[in-house]
Amino acid sequence: MSSKTFIHDNFLLQNKYAEELYHTYAKNQPIIDYHNHLPPQEIAEDKIYPNLSKVWINGDHYKWRAMRTLGISEENITGSASDLDKFKSWAKTVPYTMRNPLYHWTHLELARYFDVNELLNENNAEKIFNETAEKLNSPEYSCRNLLRKANIELVCTTEDPIDTLEQHQALKKSDFEIKVSTAFRPDKAIFINNDGYNKYIDSLSKVSKIAINNYVDLCDALRNRIIYFDANGCKLCDHGLDQIYFEEFTESEVNSIFKKKRNNENVSNQEAAKFQSAILIYLAETYHEFGWVQQYHLGALRNNNKRMHSILGPDTGWDSIGDLSQAQKLSSFLNALDSKNKLTKTILYNLNPADNEMMATMIGNFNDGSVKGKVQYGSGWWFLDQKDGMTKQLNALSNMGLISCFIGMLTDSRSFLSFPRHEYFRRVVCNLFGKEIVKGELPNDMEWIGKMVADISYFNAKDYFNF
Template sequence: MLCGHEAQDGLQTIAVCFNEEADLTAQHAQTGTIPTSSTLQSTEPWTLHEDRALPAEPTTRRLAREIYTETKRLPILSMHGHVDARILDEDTPFGDPAELFVIPDHYLVRMIVSQGGSVDQMGAAPVDSARPAAPSPDHREIWRRFCASWKLFRGTPSRYWMEHELVEVFGITQRPSAETADAIYDQLDAALASPEFRPRALFERFDIETLATTDPAWSGLEHHASLAAQGWGERVVPTFRPDPLLELDGTSWPADIARLAQSSGIDVTGYASYLDALRQRRQAFLAAGARATDHGPFLADTTPLSDAEANRIFDLALSGAQVNPAEAQAFSGHMLFQMAAMSVEDGLVMQLHPGVVRNHDKAVLDRFGPNKGYDIPVQVEYTRALRPLLEAFGHHPGFRLIVFTIDETVYSRELAPLAGVYPAMKLGAPWWFLDTPEGMRRFRETATETAGFYNTTGFVDDTRAFASIPARHDLSRRIDAGYLARLVAEHRLDLDEAVETAIDLAYTLPRAAYARR
């Protein structure tokens, strides 16, 4: 709430704001009108409170400010995300505000859809060109719909990210609403046409030290090669994502195997040549600067099969015969074990994040394709599932495994105890649906007592929305500052230790976790 008043921390500020709203509401009661968000909105320029997301309690807040001050200017290590390398290679303008902020952002789209909207109204195009399509919505109209829905995002991290982007990055001084939508659109449109808001200019302004993209195993990595030739080879690096190649029952698996064969130059005629082709692609990614692999299976199972059984199931799939679900799942778990073995060989960090039902609404998938906000978390078991992999490689000095989850019930029960004993395993940051202020606080509270801070790897933003990268890292640094401040206030840490830990969480740990080896 922007009240236009200077006031002390805590309840005094809140009281000033509520008194103003009470007076305004009383005025509307006398006139018979009902106050709305637009009538209650301050006439002062929209600004963001410097203490946003820090603790409300005054003593802890002062400590959190001091800790956050030491981390807020640190470079950003964005080591897990989905920004397209082409954007930085070509360095062309982003397009209009709807293209940059709304259409690619699952969080924004899914919230509006949940209130009765539809993905096509938010810019999703049908994937089947044979089916008649509704007229594409005007991008200004998409932006208007988003601004008119601004109140839906109250209390969500999307609200925090968008506020940071609009105010801190683009200098917007009006809150989004139906009334302000066009004016904000015009201001953003003008900014996006200027050189200062081109991708590389923002990359420098955001102080991104390293950005990792996520790329299919068959990618030619041509944009990474172009960037490397221009001196950006250590700043924008690929990540090896082989998931479709490990899922024998996937509808695209035969075509994906053909892509693997073409990109690797190895004719995949059986299980052995399949493994050779995967190794070749991993080497190509390493040569392009890759630091990690990325795996998002449905289950965390890592049970290896015998060579004979792996050959049998693979040959069955390659022949075009139907592989039953049990065989497909067994092969997937076996291949996660093989990916770990390959990471021991080549040094790529193995990132693992199971537990999502992808594309929950089949009708939306069929009409508009994947990644439209319908990926839903499920409960995951890790202790028994990871045991084969960790027994084989958990103490190997050349292996590094970072495990993420969207099932936060396993942090204290399974993941923190595992990361707290196996030297090869580290606990990944809260992400996706847990990439929230409360989710990050719960993570620290449930994981730290068992795993400590130094068996975690720092924050990852996992975003496709390039302009949101600094907002997401800023929020993480604020939440960590608040958690550490509480430990100082409770005399469980000294302030110098809290500051050192905050710096390690923001910068030192992710740098070490994804270092070349």
């Protein structure tokens, strides 16, 4: 296959049934990207990006890890090198990423946004850099127009409780037709042994206008911010945890632990686990009260390289898959909420693929018939949002649950060029069904299977979130 046809109409689609499912039922569905880390300020300002390095490489620790592995210096990744030199370094890396999802994503994004169908490498890097820069510098490629090009219906960014949400407020008042919502991410209030915890609580106190002197005050302050977020259109939360915390505790114990921290005294790991358990339960019950969807991303082992973390900070490419035990505490946590009838709609994501079948069966324990797909096994996340990871997640969910109720893909991205990952996911789904039709493992009922594909691509999420 020549370089000009690598990304073609039937990319990843291996038979006529897969092709029909994708082109008829999946391709043109709008995108609901219900979890990402896009900066809402850039949407509000309708930012124009001067070149691909600014919109494509900056902040993308997936690319950074690959470049470092190839031996590219940090200066040409996150350092002081020019945008062109950084792009050339990425272009040099791309041919070496074959069989990594970055190879597919890179060429999908170049094709979909810029009609560039060449295979990127160091020889054509400067030409492609200049061609795309010319496009990016026109209003047609502003931030909002990049979202329009991707057929976005809704994007849901992720904000801390202390955020003012002023950018979301500005967007709501604007004439921008794509809905931009937010998700509540209160992890900094949970991780009591994190550096800077007391400083953060001081900031939370200031924005909530509640003096936080004890555990009840902290809960009141978080509730204050949940009320504020809800009034600004927030309908879901997100947590990024190594695991769910669930320890027996009393309010007296938790209050004592919190006061120790506020007095700058040492909090043991066991005390931290009790405190974190209490906060999680309180928040989850409050989410239920407000009718929010709760999301739990579980299993990352973060900031492994302490030296580089101290230089570059978090979310710069030093995280990996953790191997913590997940099932027992997750079950206890969900059961504690369900027993009080305070379990809201819930999405569970795992980072360790060893937990796939556990997650696929765990959701069935708490799907009580009250809502279609109330507890969801979330799509392949982070290191697993590639073809093999997606397929394994889809197979586990199919074998042990109902794939027909699945709410589909999200980008979890910081890049405005990442939305072809939805296309990638939809192609994987259609090919999976198409291959089984060929094998005779599924009937040749394109109308029904097509409806399932359309639901997974769009309609299930639209119904589930009810934005």
